[in-house]
Amino acid sequence: MSTATATHDQHDHHPTGITRWLFTTNHKDIGTLYLWFSFIMLLTGGAMAMVIRAELLYPGMQVVDPNFFNMMTTMHGLIMVFGAIMPATVGLANWLIPMMIGAPDMALPRMNNWSFWILPFAALMLVAPMFMGGNFSSGQGPAFGWTFYQPLSGQYDKLAFFIFAVHLLGLSSIMGSINIIATILNMRAPGMTLMKMPLFVWTWLITAFLLIAVMPVLAGAVTMMLTDKYFGTSFFHAAGGGDPVLFQHVFWFFGHPEVYIMILPAFGIVSQIIPTFSRKPLFGYASMVYATAAIAFLSFIVWAHHMFTVGMPVAGELYFMYATVMIAVPTAVKVFNWTATMWKGSLTFETPMLWAVAFVFLFTIGGFTGLMLGVAPADFQYHDTYFVVAHFHYVLVTGALFAIIAAVYYWLPKWTGHMYDEKLAKIHFWVSAISVNVLFFPQHFLGLAGMPRRIPDYAVQFADWNFVSSIGGFVFGLSQILFLFIVIKTIRGGAKATDRVWDSADGLEWTVPSPAPYHTFETAPEIK
Amino acid sequence: MSAIQTINKKLVGFFCLALLAGPTSAWADYALNMTKGVTKISEEVYDLHMLVLIICTVVGIGVFGVIIYSLINHRKSKGAVAAQFHESTTVEVIWTTIPLVILILIAIPATGTLLKIEDSSDADVTIKVTGWQWKWQYDYLDENVSFFSSLSEASNKARQRDSGINVYDVKHYLLSVNEPIVVPVNKKVRILTTSNDVIHAWWVPALGLKRDAIPGYINESWFKAEKTGTYRGQCAELCGKDHGFMPIVVEVVDQDKYKQWVVAKQEQAIAEAAASGKAMSKSELMARGEKVYKGNCMACHQDKGQGLPPMFPALAGSKIATGPVKAHMDIVIHGKPGTAMQAFAQQLNDADLAAVITYERNSWGNSAGMVQPSDVKAAR
Amino acid sequence: MVQAQGSYYLPKPSYWPLVGSIGLFLTLGGFAYALVNKTDAGMGNMTAMYVGMAVIVFMLFGWFGTVIRESQAGKFNDQVDVTFRMAMAWFIFSEVMFFAAFFGALFYARQLSVPWLGGAGNNAMTNELLYPGYTAAWPTNGPGEVGGKFETIGAWGIPFYNTLILLSSGVTVTWAHWGLKKGNRAQLILGLLATVVLGFTFLGFQAHEYFEAYTHYNLKLTSGIYGSTFFMLTGFHGLHVTLGATMLTVILIRCIKGHFTAKHHFAFEAVAWYWHFVDVVWLGLFIFVYWL
Numbered sequence A: 001m002s003t004a005t006a007t008h009d010q011h012d013h014h015p016t017g018i019t020r021w022l023f024t025t026n027h028k029d030i031g032t033l034y035l036w037f038s039f040i041m042l043l044t045g046g047a048m049a050m051v052i053r054a055e056l057l058y059p060g061m062q063v064v065d066p067n068f069f070n071m072m073t074t075m076h077g078l079i080m081v082f083g084a085i086m087p088a089t090v091g092l093a094n095w096l097i098p099m100m101i102g103a104p105d106m107a108l109p110r111m112n113n114w115s116f117w118i119l120p121f122a123a124l125m126l127v128a129p130m131f132m133g134g135n136f137s138s139g140q141g142p143a144f145g146w147t148f149y150q151p152l153s154g155q156y157d158k159l160a161f162f163i164f165a166v167h168l169l170g171l172s173s174i175m176g177s178i179n180i181i182a183t184i185l186n187m188r189a190p191g192m193t194l195m196k197m198p199l200f201v202w203t204w205l206i207t208a209f210l211l212i213a214v215m216p217v218l219a220g221a222v223t224m225m226l227t228d229k230y231f232g233t234s235f236f237h238a239a240g241g242g243d244p245v246l247f248q249h250v251f252w253f254f255g256h257p258e259v260y261i262m263i264l265p266a267f268g269i270v271s272q273i274i275p276t277f278s279r280k281p282l283f284g285y286a287s288m289v290y291a292t293a294a295i296a297f298l299s300f301i302v303w304a305h306h307m308f309t310v311g312m313p314v315a316g317e318l319y320f321m322y323a324t325v326m327i328a329v330p331t332a333v334k335v336f337n338w339t340a341t342m343w344k345g346s347l348t349f350e351t352p353m354l355w356a357v358a359f360v361f362l363f364t365i366g367g368f369t370g371l372m373l374g375v376a377p378a379d380f381q382y383h384d385t386y387f388v389v390a391h392f393h394y395v396l397v398t399g400a401l402f403a404i405i406a407a408v409y410y411w412l413p414k415w416t417g418h419m420y421d422e423k424l425a426k427i428h429f430w431v432s433a434i435s436v437n438v439l440f441f442p443q444h445f446l447g448l449a450g451m452p453r454r455i456p457d458y459a460v461q462f463a464d465w466n467f468v469s470s471i472g473g474f475v476f477g478l479s480q481i482l483f484l485f486i487v488i489k490t491i492r493g494g495a496k497a498t499d500r501v502w503d504s505a506d507g508l509e510w511t512v513p514s515p516a517p518y519h520t521f522e523t524a525p526e527i528k
Numbered sequence B: 001m002s003a004i005q006t007i008n009k010k011l012v013g014f015f016c017l018a019l020l021a022g023p024t025s026a027w028a029d030y031a032l033n034m035t036k037g038v039t040k041i042s043e044e045v046y047d048l049h050m051l052v053l054i055i056c057t058v059v060g061i062g063v064f065g066v067i068i069y070s071l072i073n074h075r076k077s078k079g080a081v082a083a084q085f086h087e088s089t090t091v092e093v094i095w096t097t098i099p100l101v102i103l104i105l106i107a108i109p110a111t112g113t114l115l116k117i118e119d120s121s122d123a124d125v126t127i128k129v130t131g132w133q134w135k136w137q138y139d140y141l142d143e144n145v146s147f148f149s150s151l152s153e154a155s156n157k158a159r160q161r162d163s164g165i166n167v168y169d170v171k172h173y174l175l176s177v178n179e180p181i182v183v184p185v186n187k188k189v190r191i192l193t194t195s196n197d198v199i200h201a202w203w204v205p206a207l208g209l210k211r212d213a214i215p216g217y218i219n220e221s222w223f224k225a226e227k228t229g230t231y232r233g234q235c236a237e238l239c240g241k242d243h244g245f246m247p248i249v250v251e252v253v254d255q256d257k258y259k260q261w262v263v264a265k266q267e268q269a270i271a272e273a274a275a276s277g278k279a280m281s282k283s284e285l286m287a288r289g290e291k292v293y294k295g296n297c298m299a300c301h302q303d304k305g306q307g308l309p310p311m312f313p314a315l316a317g318s319k320i321a322t323g324p325v326k327a328h329m330d331i332v333i334h335g336k337p338g339t340a341m342q343a344f345a346q347q348l349n350d351a352d353l354a355a356v357i358t359y360e361r362n363s364w365g366n367s368a369g370m371v372q373p374s375d376v377k378a379a380r
Numbered sequence C: 001m002v003q004a005q006g007s008y009y010l011p012k013p014s015y016w017p018l019v020g021s022i023g024l025f026l027t028l029g030g031f032a033y034a035l036v037n038k039t040d041a042g043m044g045n046m047t048a049m050y051v052g053m054a055v056i057v058f059m060l061f062g063w064f065g066t067v068i069r070e071s072q073a074g075k076f077n078d079q080v081d082v083t084f085r086m087a088m089a090w091f092i093f094s095e096v097m098f099f100a101a102f103f104g105a106l107f108y109a110r111q112l113s114v115p116w117l118g119g120a121g122n123n124a125m126t127n128e129l130l131y132p133g134y135t136a137a138w139p140t141n142g143p144g145e146v147g148g149k150f151e152t153i154g155a156w157g158i159p160f161y162n163t164l165i166l167l168s169s170g171v172t173v174t175w176a177h178w179g180l181k182k183g184n185r186a187q188l189i190l191g192l193l194a195t196v197v198l199g200f201t202f203l204g205f206q207a208h209e210y211f212e213a214y215t216h217y218n219l220k221l222t223s224g225i226y227g228s229t230f231f232m233l234t235g236f237h238g239l240h241v242t243l244g245a246t247m248l249t250v251i252l253i254r255c256i257k258g259h260f261t262a263k264h265h266f267a268f269e270a271v272a273w274y275w276h277f278v279d280v281v282w283l284g285l286f287i288f289v290y291w292l
């Protein structure tokens, strides 16, 4: 185990102004950048979701044209996945991992800066085509779904911008992940053995591994798209001996692990928060670690459950069905462990705990529908309907996003030194938790009743639930504005937070002052 | 109906629904659940769906029950003191094993159903279904019947943005076509899906059948409808701009009716072929061309030929539509690979093609001469 | 894990990453612009791309220069060294996965899609209705005979020599490493020089092979799935060899300047690892692309 003490070229150097953010090598600054970036993206992607829900409020076309609608769906999915959820968890990793393991900073601070600063440029490249030439309202941007299936995406005339945006996103993620792995494996304070690491650190270690394994595969997929479109190759064309379905295999080899990339850090967050407010150690720490690893492993071998209807040989369908439903086992372990942690605890319900408990309930519902989707014959009916949309919003919004919001409330006092406004925060929670169910629960009914996804208009028998869903969506959207307000208010002032903040919070980050000083753990703490 | 009125109607509907939510019969209208459908397979799939749903509900009630119990009884405000246990191998083993067993129980019937779904041997009727942006082509391979099926005109008009048409007044809004497919009841119908451009998916919930239509490959699937009637579905794979507007209508009829229908279709085809060779006057061409244009081209090039640039070029004033007629015929007949502009050689006969090309060359300010069916024939 | 002596070096704020991001944005955005505006006459305007590439080169010199100076100043303790090693190892792993995508495409085409087009598995109707008369075989340019008839490049000519070249270059770089560890400068420089020469010889052969393929065999990037996988895999590999050989050259220069000590030479090792990785990928290529 290594002793990590740090030197700086200029000691106590605390840069200011814009260059502080542009050139920073400080993990806290970079974490902050990531978090703000993701918040802006959440609002952008959310605004697009509002356009979607506005068009779907009533049957008939009222707000936008079909192609614009498809563009909204596509950009919403892409921005939420690559712009909001992933950078948010990376931001949390930046802020928290060094503090949790007693390191002075990330292992490669300059590269850390680069990982972040590639992102805004990638985002720019992704959205720029929306505004290029022609009229904006006919939808110039990508409009082929966030899964950009070939050959539809091959028809898109500005495809190259999209492809290189994905390359940049991948580059950023890979560098970020390398940094996180090196930090966790090489920068732990003496005595911090692997099995003593906070679960958030563990989940991120495994997530980073997943990222390094699958982002390059996505890069390979878009590279083949690039040569198919511009240089005459035939990877995805039957006439030349290729297969459009090959694209789907490569995409989902990335895409399925990707969904766990979004949820594993969320598992980590919840595993930090629930013990704190239960005043009881996490139940089954070791099994949590093994379950995370098992989920990561399984995530590599189930990808084709997104493709049950493409006409795979039946042996393939059977295999992917069996493998898929297996994921319920390690996930069950996690859910049961959280339950057992709360059991016979001494519970209080500060805002972070509320979000965490809502996570456990609602993520589980999303997991259940995932299990249903995994049953191949039934998936023939569910596939590409709103049932799938309902499934993944339960795991992504009430799963990943709820956990991220929980994390923000949980660590915000540590970051800013101020307590957030508990009353407003509770309002934020209750409005969100109720409206999100009004928003997404009816989508199960819509899907089962036969409403396909990615359509701008629908038959009238779907009208009622779409109306309900849209209303829920608007309320949920507005309540996130409240969140923005609460965060800004906390940054600007509020009751002083104590160092430990929560009376039974456990972990190194709670041993440093609030707000956490610019440099922490320049001399490594000793872990017993 | 004003927006407020509509909202009120909706809200009333919603509250009524909430009140009626108890008895299952009231749910039927609102279709909260998967359809049982009209085939053995769709019924099996429904049962499988219900099985997993019920298992999940039971497990959910169990898990949530425990959590809720803790939330209520183990709270600090009630004086609960935290226990400090944090491990138990026995418990962990139990709650790893139980889900595993449940999953195996689910997998067994699922495997059986899947094997049946994938067995398309010994079919009575074979229909090749080809997806096009944005319509379906049906070829009855043994009967020599072939036609295109696209969104009905009434729906198509109503779905234009701000069309001013109340979609509630349109019968089967978005789920009706100009020409449904007709199949015999109680016969095994094999569906061969493929596509001409991008991936589509042919889905009719009541038949329990959804299968992707992949360009360059053919997927096999089948159904055997056990009840006559009209069953509706939609394209279920994002296929571009009008993905939401390529419905499927299947009419399941008894054997005799089916036979009659086949004969009628065959005779119709012969008559059309005979008619399409003749020379036509300009007004004839223009009238027919307008119809063909509305049915086939307007989706992309728009009603006034203005297109949706840069994705879909304008035809009004276009170099091709006002330039040499050869290039114009070429792009319409053979399409342009790699773009959404498809080859219309198969979809339209000589007369239709001549008409639509003439129409394009003489509308929206264009004025570039006419084309006769014989010209098209030569250019094919 | 090593015991740190001293303390972990944390660099001060730096503008190189931002410069790098701008460079990447200009390069890729410029390339995208050129592609999107591509016509039969050629690519669109590529100015932005060239500017971007210049910015990247500038950034590389600046950034690596800084790192080298820091290294020379002895700021990197053993713990930093471990970080570098981990980073390089995981970077190579990511490259492995990148190649895996293309190898996956190759295997998929050979084992699945081409046989399916020929009617294998559940695709009898695909062949019967869409491609009557097409029989699956490898190599193929598909039922559409995309790109016209072509011949393939035999394994036992240039590719075999190239295998020998790369394998021996793996030996020479290791030999150079021994020299470095023993403090034998002559062995170090000679070994490295040989490696660089072998690397560029490999590239020369490959360029020749491509030339032959295009002019005599009608084997092109556009030759259906065979041409696609062939040029994608070998080309992507060739790109890596180019990168590796360039890095070796830089290392060679640094060795001549005497930058490395027997104990402290991570940059050397990183490039050597990279070289071995490129080597191993080539073996996969040789077996699956040329030979089998």
Ligand code: HEA
Pocket (backbone or CB within 6 Å): A147, A259, A260, A262, A263, A305, A306, A324, A325, A327, A328, A329, A331, A332, A335, A363, A364, A365, A366, A367, A368, A369, A370, A371, A373, A374, A375, A379, A382, A383, A384, A388, A391, A392, A395, A396, A399, A400, B055, B056, B059, B063, B098, B099, B100, B102, B103
């Ligand atoms: C965070 C993201 C996330 C997570 C965690 C999951 C989790 C799971 N998902 Fe989901 N999924 C998505 C994101 C996610 N998914 C997205 C984005 C899509 C759509 C992509 C697109 O097409 O655009 C999708 C689509 C998708 C499909 C394809 C549907 C289709 O298009 O036809 C399938 C099919 O198998 C599936 C399955 C599963 C399964 C089995 C899990 C499992 O991991 C769930 C396991 C959890 C539980 C089961 C609950 C906890 C368990 C218990 C309490 C006890 C045990 C219970 C029993 C034994 C009953 N998902």
Ligand code: HEA
Pocket (backbone or CB within 6 Å): A042, A043, A044, A045, A046, A047, A049, A050, A052, A053, A073, A074, A076, A077, A078, A080, A081, A085, A144, A145, A146, A147, A389, A393, A396, A397, A401, A439, A453, A454, A455, A456, A473, A474, A475, A476, A477, A478, A480, A481
């Ligand atoms: C990763 C995370 C993520 C998140 C957080 C969300 C959040 C939301 N999603 Fe989305 N969604 C996806 C990932 C996500 N989604 C993906 C991957 C797809 C598939 C795309 C595809 O098919 O290709 C999808 C698709 C998708 C669809 C289906 C579209 C279609 O098939 O055509 C719908 C429809 O209702 C929807 C709705 C919403 C809504 C209402 C929210 C809300 O939770 C958003 C709430 C947030 C805000 C609203 C922001 C804050 C508010 C403002 C900026 C002010 C404006 C507010 C008002 C005017 C009220 N999403």
Ligand code: CUA
Pocket (backbone or CB within 6 Å): B131, B132, B134, B199, B200, B201, B235, B236, B237, B238, B239, B240, B242, B243, B244, B246
């Ligand atoms: Cu055709 Cu969607």
Ligand SMILES: [Cu+2]
Pocket (backbone or CB within 6 Å): A255, A256, A259, A303, A305, A306
């Ligand atoms: Cu998945």
